[in-house]
Amino acid sequence: LNKAPLFEALDDQATKALRAHVSEVRLARGQSLFHEGDTGDRLYVVLEGKIKLTRMAPDGRENLLSVLGPGEMFGELSLFDPRPRTAGAIAVTECRLAGLGHDDLRPFLTAHPEVGVALLQALSERLRKTNEVMADLVFTDVPGRVAKALLDLAERFGQPGDSGLHVHHDLTQEELAQLVGASRETVNKALADFAARGWLRIEARAVVILDIERLRKR
Numbered sequence: 001l002n003k004a005p006l007f008e009a010l011d012d013q014a015t016k017a018l019r020a021h022v023s024e025v026r027l028a029r030g031q032s033l034f035h036e037g038d039t040g041d042r043l044y045v046v047l048e049g050k051i052k053l054t055r056m057a058p059d060g061r062e063n064l065l066s067v068l069g070p071g072e073m074f075g076e077l078s079l080f081d082p083r084p085r086t087a088g089a090i091a092v093t094e095c096r097l098a099g100l101g102h103d104d105l106r107p108f109l110t111a112h113p114e115v116g117v118a119l120l121q122a123l124s125e126r127l128r129k130t131n132e133v134m135a136d137l138v139f140t141d142v143p144g145r146v147a148k149a150l151l152d153l154a155e156r157f158g159q160p161g162d163s164g165l166h167v168h169h170d171l172t173q174e175e176l177a178q179l180v181g182a183s184r185e186t187v188n189k190a191l192a193d194f195a196a197r198g199w200l201r202i203e204a205r206a207v208v209i210l211d212i213e214r215l216r217k218r
């Protein structure tokens, strides 16, 4: 738990005190943790696996806000702003999460203001990223957005291998399209074009990035 940026500043004693309030949650692939609109009373830290945060349009289309991996946290908005969950959370892979009740976390934040600062840092980073995604939706074409989404996934989930940077994002083509905010066909076309140029290789629920500089330029 103290490998997560949110709690890494805590000493052993404080981590022990925190652990007393933590309950572990295990999810199978595809299992839902909560839905958009639910009442929220917990913050979660991903310990193992990947989880997606998703919003549903009235016509049933889905927008994937983010895919989170180990060390990342979610479910904090309803801590400060007690309103329904702003997104649903679904396991992309088998997951192990640490759940912390908002009622336990509030007094903990008062006793350990460094955790509050880390929480503000995480929120600022998220706002910065959201602003960028919004600007990209207006100013950047779909291939550019696909390249950016892959680079973001590579930064968090990439592992250097013999033939390139292996990015096991664990997303289906449909989910990748929902993350980029475009149709599956357009996103697939962009991926096929990148592959034809030799910038990456497409694998099942993964890509291997072969030329990261070209992808960055795109």
Ligand code: CMP
Pocket: 040, 053, 065, 066, 073, 074, 075, 076, 077, 078, 079, 084, 085, 086, 087, 088, 126, 130
């Ligand atoms: P909460 O509203 O309690 O439950 C859904 C969670 O999704 C929310 O808290 C945030 O932790 C997370 N979330 C909401 N919007 C975004 C976003 N744009 N990017 C990443 N995570 C988000």
